[in-house]
Amino acid sequence: MTSRSSLASLPSAPWYTALGRRIATLWIVKMIGTTVGISGFFFLYFWVMHNPPSTPTVMPLTPIDHWVGVSDDAMLFYGSLWFYISLAPALAKDKAELWACAQGAAAMAAIGLVVFWFFPTTVPVFAVDWSQYPALQFLKATDVGGNAFPSLHVAFAVFTAVLLGRQLRSVGAPSWTQWVNLLWAFGIVYSTLATRQHVLLDVIGGTLLALLVSWARTKRERPVLAEA
Numbered sequence: 001m002t003s004r005s006s007l008a009s010l011p012s013a014p015w016y017t018a019l020g021r022r023i024a025t026l027w028i029v030k031m032i033g034t035t036v037g038i039s040g041f042f043f044l045y046f047w048v049m050h051n052p053p054s055t056p057t058v059m060p061l062t063p064i065d066h067w068v069g070v071s072d073d074a075m076l077f078y079g080s081l082w083f084y085i086s087l088a089p090a091l092a093k094d095k096a097e098l099w100a101c102a103q104g105a106a107a108m109a110a111i112g113l114v115v116f117w118f119f120p121t122t123v124p125v126f127a128v129d130w131s132q133y134p135a136l137q138f139l140k141a142t143d144v145g146g147n148a149f150p151s152l153h154v155a156f157a158v159f160t161a162v163l164l165g166r167q168l169r170s171v172g173a174p175s176w177t178q179w180v181n182l183l184w185a186f187g188i189v190y191s192t193l194a195t196r197q198h199v200l201l202d203v204i205g206g207t208l209l210a211l212l213v214s215w216a217r218t219k220r221e222r223p224v225l226a227e228a
Helices: 004-009 015-024 027-050 063-067 074-090 095-118 134-142 152-170 175-194 200-227
Strands: none
Touching (some): 015 152, 027 095, 074 095, 095 152, 095 200, 152 175, 152 200, 175 200
16 A cells, blocks of 8 residues: 555656646636636627717827837737636636636726726827738727726736736746746737737736736635635
8 A cells, every 4th residue: 555655755747737637627617608708898898998978088198108119010919818818717727716717807807897987098099000000900990999098908918927827836837837928928018009009007007907906816815725
């Protein structure tokens, strides 16, 4: 019979195997839940954008906004958000972690939509010939630049980066995976400026919102972990 000490000395599963097990856990629930959640968010987001109760306030520019140039290539990072945010729920190890992830995302969306409704904002009309940026033309045609502050694009990216960081550490993933996670999140944040969908103040607002929700989630988890 194998003793407990000998079991403890056995090597743990490789980090990539652990991540694979996480993905396989509740995968149908994760797939359906993520699809429904993103679809529901888009419906509310665009409804609020196209039905503001008052004239939106134009967000002011900062020197950073002038410094960051328009980039057609930034659309790749901008659009990748919707795949990036699906990674955190996909890697949830159980129902509790999946539910916590969903609660955090829902809280950020709710706070953002409430702010958009009571304090509608929009980005300035930039002197840009969008025909010179084919990848951005569709974006500009569908998203008119409303619902600017706080940037939920940034908020979801930062929130996901925090969650993925914890998940990668929990399975002992190598440091390069953390760098990929951070650089991907940074690329998405940068893309909101380079596509002129947001200005720096929107980015700061979205970052603070994500950090606030992440802090509240961590604070609520601590008593549960201490009790366990």
